[in-house]
Amino acid sequence: MTAGSRSHRHVRAPAAYYLYEGGSALLNALAFTLMLVFQVQVVGLSPFELVLMGTVLEVTILLFEIPTGVVADVYSRRRSVLIGTAVIGASLLLQSLWPVFWPTLIAQAVWGIGYTFVSGALQAWITDEVGEDAVQPVFTRGVQLALALTIAGTVAAGLVGQLDLRLPMLCAGVGYLLLSLALLIVMPETAFRPMPKAERQGWRQFGITLRASLVLARRRPLVRGFAWVALFVGLSSEAVDRLWVAHILAAFTLPPLAGTSGTALWFSLFGLVGTVLSLVASLLANRLANRRLNQLHPGGLLAGLVLLQVAGIIGFALIGSVVVALSALWLRDAARALAEARRSAWLNRSIDSRSRATTCRWSASLDALGQVVGGPPWVRSPADVHSGRTDRLGDP
Numbered sequence: 001m002t003a004g005s006r007s008h009r010h011v012r013a014p015a016a017y018y019l020y021e022g023g024s025a026l027l028n029a030l031a032f033t034l035m036l037v038f039q040v041q042v043v044g045l046s047p048f049e050l051v052l053m054g055t056v057l058e059v060t061i062l063l064f065e066i067p068t069g070v071v072a073d074v075y076s077r078r079r080s081v082l083i084g085t086a087v088i089g090a091s092l093l094l095q096s097l098w099p100v101f102w103p104t105l106i107a108q109a110v111w112g113i114g115y116t117f118v119s120g121a122l123q124a125w126i127t128d129e130v131g132e133d134a135v136q137p138v139f140t141r142g143v144q145l146a147l148a149l150t151i152a153g154t155v156a157a158g159l160v161g162q163l164d165l166r167l168p169m170l171c172a173g174v175g176y177l178l179l180s181l182a183l184l185i186v187m188p189e190t191a192f193r194p195m196p197k198a199e200r201q202g203w204r205q206f207g208i209t210l211r212a213s214l215v216l217a218r219r220r221p222l223v224r225g226f227a228w229v230a231l232f233v234g235l236s237s238e239a240v241d242r243l244w245v246a247h248i249l250a251a252f253t254l255p256p257l258a259g260t261s262g263t264a265l266w267f268s269l270f271g272l273v274g275t276v277l278s279l280v281a282s283l284l285a286n287r288l289a290n291r292r293l294n295q296l297h298p299g300g301l302l303a304g305l306v307l308l309q310v311a312g313i314i315g316f317a318l319i320g321s322v323v324v325a326l327s328a329l330w331l332r333d334a335a336r337a338l339a340e341a342r343r344s345a346w347l348n349r350s351i352d353s354r355s356r357a358t359t360c361r362w363s364a365s366l367d368a369l370g371q372v373v374g375g376p377p378w379v380r381s382p383a384d385v386h387s388g389r390t391d392r393l394g395d396p
Helices: 003-032 035-041 047-074 077-097 101-118 121-130 132-161 167-186 203-219 221-251 263-293 299-318 322-349 353-374 382-386
Strands: none
Touching: 003 035, 003 077, 003 121, 003 132, 003 167, 035 047, 035 221, 035 263, 047 077, 047 101, 047 121, 047 221, 077 101, 077 121, 077 167, 101 121, 121 132, 132 167, 132 263, 132 322, 221 263, 221 299, 221 322, 263 322, 299 322
């Protein structure tokens, strides 16, 4: 490869990565800022059904993370990302067009399948394209761009949601399909070499790649440690992620805002404030502690960020003031955003390219397992829900 083509590759690949990170952040904010409000007020889901949605999603991720990782490692990471992006768009369209229980449940599974095609493959792809030593700044800029466009998506969700709570998801679904078409045009894949057809052995190759990633996870304490962290983070996060909106709606009275009932605007405002705080935290951290953030072995930093997430969850659960409770939740989200880029860069630098996407999936799979186990125990039983005992969600 000539110096000119290598330079061109290094320009195009980050640009395509930023397109995905920024575009998906904008569309995710548009779809998910009011999704839980939509599921409570339009679909009419109970607290138990809300957690059931999360459980189905995480079980799907748990089942598909490793197989789709092998697809990315054997065939094409670019192709895996393109498939996942289109499938996510289809899931959002399904949920917005048929806002009743079963299509909503099916949409969770479809979204989970789409997510697994992107998860790990995107990070492995950009690491190969720009090189292990240069990927940390790309991850960091991607997170900052995603946070900035999340602000735009959150504002758009609040405005569009005033017309109809289904519209933000409908627009996001169409947007994801358009994003997959744009990536088809601009996303390069020059560093990855797919396995030659003569060497592919079907399901046997799946087992070979899977065993290679397992051996790596056992032999490298870093990979094993990240897997345990992912499990415990998943255990702690699912109940909060699925029930925080329902908890706010049940535990606090939100006054009218701008001459409307205020629900869509209030939750758009909550999402906007949280995103702005995460973005400011990321920018300040890069300015004040850039060297520490980009160090090769940020173990102490990541441990501190995990402790901040734990403190935020505990604060949200125990504090009775809506402002302080939301502040605790925003602290958790800011720490999670800061940790994600550092974790991705550190992990991808420690993994062999041939099994990079599959090995990255182990952390995601254990996070999903933690959410499956950690979600249902925190909600009342179905009998309690159907008897109407849904007041004061989150109380003992």
